[in-house]
Amino acid sequence: MTAGTRAALPFDLILFDLDGTLIETGPEIADAVNDTLRELQFAPVDEAQVTRWIGHGTRELLIQALAHRRGASAEAVRQSPDFAHIETRFGVHYGQRCGTRSRLYPHVRESLAALRAAGVRLAVVTNKEGAYTARVLAAHGLDDAFDRVISGDTLPVKKPNPLAVHDCQLRFAVAAARTLFVGDSAIDVATARAAGVPVWCVPYGYNAGHPVADSQPDRIIADFGALHPDALVALCRDTVQP
Ligand SMILES: O=C(O)COP(=O)(O)O
Numbered sequence: 001m002t003a004g005t006r007a008a009l010p011f012d013l014i015l016f017d018l019d020g021t022l023i024e025t026g027p028e029i030a031d032a033v034n035d036t037l038r039e040l041q042f043a044p045v046d047e048a049q050v051t052r053w054i055g056h057g058t059r060e061l062l063i064q065a066l067a068h069r070r071g072a073s074a075e076a077v078r079q080s081p082d083f084a085h086i087e088t089r090f091g092v093h094y095g096q097r098c099g100t101r102s103r104l105y106p107h108v109r110e111s112l113a114a115l116r117a118a119g120v121r122l123a124v125v126t127n128k129e130g131a132y133t134a135r136v137l138a139a140h141g142l143d144d145a146f147d148r149v150i151s152g153d154t155l156p157v158k159k160p161n162p163l164a165v166h167d168c169q170l171r172f173a174v175a176a177a178r179t180l181f182v183g184d185s186a187i188d189v190a191t192a193r194a195a196g197v198p199v200w201c202v203p204y205g206y207n208a209g210h211p212v213a214d215s216q217p218d219r220i221i222a223d224f225g226a227l228h229p230d231a232l233v234a235l236c237r238d239t240v241q242p
């Protein structure tokens, strides 16, 4: 990378969603859900269904799966006396499944490394609970890849509340116009809009079964190749708006 590329970079801070953006986590989350359901003598749920529940946190996903199988409301599951125990069992299963069937999406590792080398601050903003986030990042050797990791239970509120974005902007002293949010869902677009920062989306992630284009992000990028510093500079040179 040349000094010119570094100077021409349009962003000083990039925030990344985790599930469906950096890492394909659906297969092993489905495995852990089904391990848990099996212990409870319930039939498994299919992976496509499980991925439609991703986005509000892994705990919420487990609640949805149990509600689905019990024919009960999410609230009834949340209040049920055995939920805490079931959640503990799920945690054990997810711990065992972590890193077995998840994978980084194309160009994630090299683009993150090149952005970091160019001096861009990088953060994860996910609704996944911190304990799971740490395990998944570690399983893929990404535990030191970010300057800040904000999970669903790091702050008092989660996405689409913009607090995590503001937290990172404040911490790294970066203005909204120099900040980019990269995600895969309507929740990510709503978060970025609430924070007043540009948002680009990948089309391959989890968005409750809907095309993320419906949420009208500022740009849809095919994959993380578009976030490599050289590509980023070329892309922004050719367009008026990010
Ligand atoms: O639902 C989750 O656990 C998290 O999803 P996210 O990383 O896309 O915010």
Ligand SMILES: [Mg+2]
Pocket: 017, 018, 019, 020, 021, 055, 183, 184, 185, 205, 206
């Ligand atoms: Mg996501």
